Amino acid sequence: MTRNVLIAGAGPGVSGSLARLYAAEGGRVGLLGADADVLAALRADVEGAGAEALTTVADLTDDGATRSAVTRMAEQLGHVDVVHFNPSAYREKDPLSLTPDELLDDVRLGVGALLSVVQAARPFMGPGGRVTATGSMAADSPWHGAASLGVQKAGLQNLVRSLDRTLADDGIRAVSVTVRGTLAKEGPFAPDNVAVALRAAIDQDETDWQAEVPYTG
Structure with missing residues (x-):
């Protein structure tokens, strides 16, 4: 089964691997990300796998711009079978130095943007x-x-359950895949392997659906 897939927060890591994985199945892939050069490279990868790729540079913390970008991309795709949400903000500050x-x-990007993306994509699903x-x-297990x-990540997991x-x-079902390990270039936590776990999560039996699936490598 081929799918039209929209990936928000597309980058060179797990989301890039996921884009290539869906492309290999023949799906059309829409890529929303913050870096035009990264998106161009991913588009070349997807097209190299024989699938059509659409790209849009978008600031996912801007609700209006994100909704517009998702709507335009979904209209081009015609319908959306899978929405994948990938972004998060890494800020090396502990609770005594982190400001409100x-x-x-950070939460606006890593959690709030999920609302913008899914609400805009919903009419096409x-x-x-x-x-x-x-x-x-x-x-x-935060650091x-x-x-x-x-x-x-706690907020994301909670919001996915509510969705x-x-x-x-x-x-329509929603699931977060909890990566219980540190991403690495090789081994069980390499982006390609995590992408396989994310792809597998959509094929769960709906009678025993889990909205949070651990990936332990």
Whole structure:
């Protein structure tokens, strides 16, 4: 089954691997990201895999701009089968140096932008649609040195659960994949392997659906 996929927060790591994975299945891939050069490289990868790629530079912390970008891309795709949410902000500050404004800025990207993306994509999604998100063990095992990341990932996991329950009656499900390890260039936590786990999460049996799936490598 080929799918139209919209990836928000597209970059060279896990989201790039996921884009290539869906492209290899023949799906059309829409890429929203902050860096034009990175998006151009990903587009070349997707097209090299034989799939069509659409790219848009977008500041995901800007609600209006994000909604407009998602709507334009979804209109080009025609319909959206999978929305993948990937962004997070890494700020190396502990709770005694992190300011409330910095925390809110980071949460706006790592959690709040999910609302902008999904709400804009929803009119283009039907039964069988899926929302996925890149989660992290920081949600329940945070490192104090980057305190905002743990808050983001905990909030993301919680929000995905709420989205899943809200969308389930319409046949759309949401899931976050909690990466319980440190991303690395090689090994079980290499981006390509994490992408396989994210891709597999959408094929869960709906009768036993889990809105949070751990990936332990």
